[in-house]
Amino acid sequence: MTGSPATMNAAVYRRPGEVDIVSLPRPDSVTNALIAVEYCGICGTDLHMMLDGWGTPDAVFGHEWSGRIVEPGATGLDPGTLVVGLPSPVCGTCDLCRAGRTSLCQNRPEAGTAVERGAFAEYVGVPGDRLVVVPPGIEARAAAYTEPLAVALHAVTLSGIADDQSALVTGAGPIGAAIIAILTARGIHTIAVEPGEGRAALATRLGASVRAVGDLEVTxxxxxxxxxxxxxxxxxxxxxxxxxxxxxxxxxxxxxxxVGTGLDYPKLDTNRIILNELRVTGAFNYDAAGFDDALALIGSGSFPIDELIDADAVPLDHLLPTMQRLRAGEIPGKAMVRP
Ligand SMILES: [Zn+2]
Ligand SMILES: [Zn+2]
Incomplete structure (x- = not known):
């Protein structure tokens, strides 16, 4: 920690590929809890926001975090409590929220539009209804994996896959790898297509059979x-x-x-969809119980969390180069920042 007690270091996004590490005021802790960030994972969304320019300038990104309560504010949590944060506010009262489909809350802010105050910073300020207390026995580093694991679990839920079925996963970046690990834990066989060597090796270690694109049959x-x-x-x-x-x-x-977003839209073979009655669905964010489910899986002890998280956490001023290495596919696991 540097600077006066009322300030903190944060990685502020300026324009595509440009980030400044600056001193910002610490979040207030009147209603919100003031939380010291322990770890914050780097998400594919963060790459889109900060490298591709989808983000609003002057925002602080980083939503896959774990941290400890410093000042509880109105939350009533004890200082030192390890928590993770639900990054997306949901209203809890709209039709879709009440149907358990909180990822589709009709009152959610549009992705990328708000000037976010995320956890690529030493502290975050978060209201109590957006905090989940981490069960005992789960380390802060593993806890920071809760959000991406919840995203992967949601995709698996939406697929409706049964334990005796098999699956194909394209891309073995953090979300693809998490999906493979979830399916393997359920005894489901997975074929993975991943051109990057490191990520393909990770997919293999997680139990997938890796195929090259050229090996797939085309009818x-x-x-x-x-x-x-x-x-x-x-x-x-x-x-x-x-x-x-x-x-x-x-x-x-x-x-x-x-699950993977992009702007180079595909040309859909609608005849194939019709003739085979195929379904195409998006999966966004997580189930209503997604964080609890993810924490239960992490805490089960049988989930390969150390394969999924990169061994070396990086300081804030390494955020940008680490993002560029992620984009180049040079880091197979989930990269973590330790602000
Ligand atoms: Zn994420
Ligand atoms: Zn809602």
């Missing part, structure tokens, strides 16, 4: 499924080619779950 007629067709595929790369190719690997009645 000439859109009504004809491939020999090794799968009922479920998870697309986590956001790459147009992966979305288009993934659809061709589905068995009749299959479902494609889109």
């Amino acid at each position: 000439a007629h859109p009504g004809e499924p491939v020999a090794e067709a799968v009922p479920v595929m998870f697309e986590t790369s956001g790459a147009r080619s992966a979305i288009e190719m993934g659809l061709t690997q589905l068995s009749p009645g299959g479902i494609q779950v889109l």
Whole structure:
């Protein structure tokens, strides 16, 4: 910690690929709890916001964090309590919230529009209804993995996959790797397509059979499924080619779950969708109980959390170069910042 007690260091996004480490006032703790950030994971969304320019300038990103209560504010939590934060505020009262589909809350702010005050900073200020207390036995580093794991769990929920089915996962970045780990834990066989060497090796360690794109069968007629067709595929790369190719690997009645975002939109083979009654769905954020489910999985002791998180946490001033290495696919696991 540097500076006077009332300030903190934070990584402020300026313009695509430009971040300043500056001293900002600490968040107030009147209603919000003041929390010292322990770890904050770097998300694919953060890359879009800060490298691709989707973010609002002068924001502080970072939503995959764990931290300890310093000043409880109105939350009533004891100082020192380890917590994780729900990054997306939801109203809890709209039709979709009441149906348990909180990721579709009709009163949520549009992604990327607010000037966020996230956890690529020494402290965050968060209201009590957006905090989840970490159960005993889970370390701060593993706890910071709660949000991406909840995202992956939501995609698996939406797929409706059964334990005796198999799946294809395109992209083995942090979300793809988490999905593979979840499926392996359920005894579900996964085929992974991942061109990066490090990530492909991680997918293998997590239990997937890795295939090169060129090894996948292509059928000439859109009504004809491939020999090794799968009922479920998870697309986590956001790459147009992966979305288009993934659809061709589905068995009749299959479902494609889109998790990776991108701006190079695919050309959908609608004839294949019709002839095979395929479904395509997006998966955004998490189930209403997503954080509790993720923490239960992390705390189970049988989940390969050390494979999924990169061994070296980086300081704030390494955030940008680490993001560039993530973009280049040089870091297979979830990269963590330790502000
Ligand atoms: Zn995230
Ligand atoms: Zn709502």
